[in-house]
Amino acid sequence: MLQLLKGEKEEILACVKEVLGENSKTHENLVPILQQVQKKLGYLPALAMDKIAEGLQVPAVDIYGLATFYNQFRLNPPGKHEVKVCMGTACYMAGGDITLESFERRMEIKEGETSVDRYYSLDRVACVGCCTLAPVAVIDDEVEGKVTPTRVDGIMLALEEDREDNTGGNSGPGEGADHE
Amino acid sequence: MNKTDPQEIYEKIKEEARSWVDARQEKPLVMVGTATCGLAAGALQVKEDFLKEIENKGLDAEVIEVGCIGHCYAEPLAIIAKPGFPPVCYGHLDDGLVHRLVEDFLAGDDPSYEYAMAALERNDEFPTFEDFPRGVYEEKLILEHCGFTDFSKIESYVARDGYSALAKALSGDPGLVLEEVKEANLRGRGGAGFPAGKKWEACLNNGEDEKYIICNGDEGDPGAFMDRSVLESDPHLVLEGMILCAYAVGAKQGYLYIRAEYPRAVEHTRKAIEQAREKGFLGSSILGTDFSFDLEVFQGSGAFICGEATALVNSMEGRTGMPESRPPRLVQQGFRGKPTVLNNVKTFAYVPLIIGRGAEWFKGIGNPESPGTAVFSLVGKINNTGLVEVPMGTTLRQLIEEVGDGLPEGSAFKAVQIGGPSGGCLPESSLDVPIDFDSLHEAGAIMGSGGLVVMDQEDCMVSVARFFLEFTQHESCGKCTFCRLGTKHMLDILTDITRGEGDLQTLQFLKELSEDVRDGSLCNLGRTAPNPVLTTLRYFYDEYRAHVEEGRCPALVCRDLILYYIKPSKCSKLCNVCVGSCPTEAIYTRDDGLKAIDQEKCVKCDNCRKACPTEYDAVLRLSPPVLPDEKERKAK
Numbered sequence: 001m002l003q004l005l006k007g008e009k010e011e012i013l014a015c016v017k018e019v020l021g022e023n024s025k026t027h028e029n030l031v032p033i034l035q036q037v038q039k040k041l042g043y044l045p046a047l048a049m050d051k052i053a054e055g056l057q058v059p060a061v062d063i064y065g066l067a068t069f070y071n072q073f074r075l076n077p078p079g080k081h082e083v084k085v086c087m088g089t090a091c092y093m094a095g096g097d098i099t100l101e102s103f104e105r106r107m108e109i110k111e112g113e114t115s116v117d118r119y120y121s122l123d124r125v126a127c128v129g130c131c132t133l134a135p136v137a138v139i140d141d142e143v144e145g146k147v148t149p150t151r152v153d154g155i156m157l158a159l160e161e162d163r164e165d166n167t168g169g170n171s172g173p174g175e176g177a178d179h180e
Numbered sequence: 181m182n183k184t185d186p187q188e189i190y191e192k193i194k195e196e197a198r199s200w201v202d203a204r205q206e207k208p209l210v211m212v213g214t215a216t217c218g219l220a221a222g223a224l225q226v227k228e229d230f231l232k233e234i235e236n237k238g239l240d241a242e243v244i245e246v247g248c249i250g251h252c253y254a255e256p257l258a259i260i261a262k263p264g265f266p267p268v269c270y271g272h273l274d275d276g277l278v279h280r281l282v283e284d285f286l287a288g289d290d291p292s293y294e295y296a297m298a299a300l301e302r303n304d305e306f307p308t309f310e311d312f313p314r315g316v317y318e319e320k321l322i323l324e325h326c327g328f329t330d331f332s333k334i335e336s337y338v339a340r341d342g343y344s345a346l347a348k349a350l351s352g353d354p355g356l357v358l359e360e361v362k363e364a365n366l367r368g369r370g371g372a373g374f375p376a377g378k379k380w381e382a383c384l385n386n387g388e389d390e391k392y393i394i395c396n397g398d399e400g401d402p403g404a405f406m407d408r409s410v411l412e413s414d415p416h417l418v419l420e421g422m423i424l425c426a427y428a429v430g431a432k433q434g435y436l437y438i439r440a441e442y443p444r445a446v447e448h449t450r451k452a453i454e455q456a457r458e459k460g461f462l463g464s465s466i467l468g469t470d471f472s473f474d475l476e477v478f479q480g481s482g483a484f485i486c487g488e489a490t491a492l493v494n495s496m497e498g499r500t501g502m503p504e505s506r507p508p509r510l511v512q513q514g515f516r517g518k519p520t521v522l523n524n525v526k527t528f529a530y531v532p533l534i535i536g537r538g539a540e541w542f543k544g545i546g547n548p549e550s551p552g553t554a555v556f557s558l559v560g561k562i563n564n565t566g567l568v569e570v571p572m573g574t575t576l577r578q579l580i581e582e583v584g585d586g587l588p589e590g591s592a593f594k595a596v597q598i599g600g601p602s603g604g605c606l607p608e609s610s611l612d613v614p615i616d617f618d619s620l621h622e623a624g625a626i627m628g629s630g631g632l633v634v635m636d637q638e639d640c641m642v643s644v645a646r647f648f649l650e651f652t653q654h655e656s657c658g659k660c661t662f663c664r665l666g667t668k669h670m671l672d673i674l675t676d677i678t679r680g681e682g683d684l685q686t687l688q689f690l691k692e693l694s695e696d697v698r699d700g701s702l703c704n705l706g707r708t709a710p711n712p713v714l715t716t717l718r719y720f721y722d723e724y725r726a727h728v729e730e731g732r733c734p735a736l737v738c739r740d741l742i743l744y745y746i747k748p749s750k751c752s753k754l755c756n757v758c759v760g761s762c763p764t765e766a767i768y769t770r771d772d773g774l775k776a777i778d779q780e781k782c783v784k785c786d787n788c789r790k791a792c793p794t795e796y797d798a799v800l801r802l803s804p805p806v807l808p809d810e811k812e813r814k815a816k
Binding site for chain 2: 026027028029030031032034035065066069070071072073087088089090092093095098101102105125126127128130131132133136143145148149150152153
């Protein structure tokens with residue numbers, strides 16, 4: 001588990017309070033509540049799940065059970081740059097697993113993880129719906145087609161350049177986290 | 181019975197819509213396809229380009245977003261409708277082409293037919309989509325207007341007689357709607373093909389006051405996107421079908437369960453619901469009658485199992501989506517314990533057409549046991565990828581060779597996978613099977629979600645079976661032991677086979693275990709999960725044998741059973757392309773200037789083989805993974 005950033009705890013508490021205030025606290029609303037919290041925070045921190053359990057007076061394990069059952073929920077924070085590799089049928093057949101591996105190798109994290117400095121996160125997604133461009137990766141909501149390992153290197157280069165541009169400036173990515 | 185005539189009220193609304201649409205058609209209209217597939221190909225940029233060019237030229241033309249026309253291979257797409265010309269569709273758009281179209285067609289009067297794909301209306305100048313080879317076989321019912329209609333405006337729907345089936349039904353007895361749907365023998369399009377009329381009747385006869393209608397839009401198959409396309413491109417069609425169903429069974433509340441991964445489908449549907457309410461097609465006293473019904477969107481959270489009816493209801497009630505044993509069926513005891521009708525997006529979409537045009541018309545399409553059409557998303561090694569709709573009874577061969585325009589050059593057909601993770605792989609010999617619920621089932625596949633993947637000699641059947649099983653194994657909810665542990669064990673065995681481990685007994689065991697999982701699971705996820713394995717074992721047994729007996733992958737896919745090798749006699753000293761293409765620096769220059777691969781470093785990404793210029797073609801894949809000189813030594 002990644003460490004919470006400075007001020008993140010307060011942000012989580014405020015967000016949960018707000019969402020719980022907007023919804024009636026019924027079991028039927030549980031999934032929508034989790035969806036709203038995730039929409040605001042980008043993920044479901046353990047702290048948020050605890051607080052939602054308290055608010056709805058259900059055991060925390062029920063919340064955790066839901067959050068891990070459904071693919072939509074993520075338990076680790078998204079990176080500044082989110083990369084999702086499509087693993088739909090057409091992409092798999094065109095070598096999507098090779099693309100995913102290339103990203104894993106370059107980012108030095110595994111699928112489903114976020115780098116310690118929260119700069120990258122890497123996930124797999126089911127079909128993005130543009131099978132003609134297979135293999136496909138989604139980089140910060142931009143769809144990239146025909147992502148071969150060479151293209152992965154190109155994408156990573158651009159993302160790394162972006163990091164260098166930002167480190168001199170003010171609110172660089174991963175500020176407050178382990179960052180060198 | 182009713183104080184006011186719903187038909188009268190409807191006619192008024194339609195008149196308004198017609199004049200609105202007519203007014204819009206007085207000036208040129210550019211329709212850019214911005215369904216998810218279009219967006220992925222850069223449709224928003226195309227829209228921007230059109231707007232910019234039109235502004236630069238100071239033209240009076242409107243640019244709007246429309247859904248998906250199903251010709252995904254040509255995205256980004258746009259249709260230009262200019263008064264005095266037939267509407268024309270253009271594909272593969274970029275800024276240059278947009279510039280040209282605006283200058284020549286919008287500003288001038290040259291439709292630039294050399295860049296056009298097809299016209300949308302019959303005319304003397306340019307062919308229409310119906311003149312395409314696929315047009316002969318295609319029959320679009322529920323996709324008819326997808327991509328040609330402005331999804332954001334209810335007027336576009338009403339002006340082409342949308343909601344007229346509702347007005348017609350409301351003037352008569354609810355029983356008539358049910359009779360018509362039963363008579364039409366509409367079978368559920370979620371995959372299993374259960375007659376919708378029977379389901380509705382069971383719900384109606386339940387007696388309870390409170391009933392629910394749920395539309396299942398939890399399309400989870402990795403490689404099928406027709407439900408999304410219908411909801412994104414023509415949402416009112418689905419809404420009207422649901423309202424008709426509610427009228428027939430006497431429900432007051434309905435839900436559309438849509439995956440949260442489909443944000444645009446959610447957005448478009450929500451907007452459509454609002455508009456339908458404003459016009460009086462939804463809410464209390466619909467079209468002046470005493471019938472009231474309302475709809476809401478529920479966002480699913482991404483679990484393949486939630487496509488299963490009871491699991492879907494559980495997830496709507498805030499629990500993990502685990503299926504329940506049936507009976508009680510949902511029509512007896514469903515959402516909140518009340519009788520519930522749950523049908524697929526496409527099933528509801530057929531209903532307004534059946535009520536509007538009659539059951540006889542519907543039965544005239546397709547074959548007697550499975551009337552109507554089938555929608556497929558064609559992907560894989562096929563020229564025309566995209567969404568197609570063909571009458572039931574069309575053969576797989578027609579679908580692949582005519583509608584999909586066959587395989588790309590250099591590809592030889594090997595298998596077709598139908599129905600996603602629950603479906604099966606069929607070989608060449610099964611291609612003359614007609615597409616309908618029963619025939620496909622006999623052949624070992626299912627209609628399922630409608631995903632259709634064409635595979636050629638470069639696709640390994642063991643690897644494909646493993647891919648689908650990995651998916652179902654991950655999505656198994658864990659309730660039944662056979663599904664939870666059985667699929668895991670099957671996956672382990674398949675992984676071993678892709679590494680060349682195991683023997684013929686392993687294959688026999690895999691088959692037996694598949695049958696046990698099929699028989700020992702509660703819901704269709706577990707019962708169908710072994711299908712890809714069973715069908716590949718049945719039709720492609722030799723490939724499995726090659727893996728375990730010879731340690732060889734005939735399709736040269738399984739990475740543990742191949743190695744990359746640069747053939748010195750083909751390699752050129754003058755070329756360095758492969759060296760740069762290697763992501764792990766595994767390729768080095770030998771003393772004699774030719775290239776070679778350091779097997780320790782190679783990750784088998786296939787980059788060098790793609791990079792190697794065709795005049796050399798020096799990079800080879802060898803299976804079993806033995807370097808040639810070693811091979812010779814072994815032979816001696």
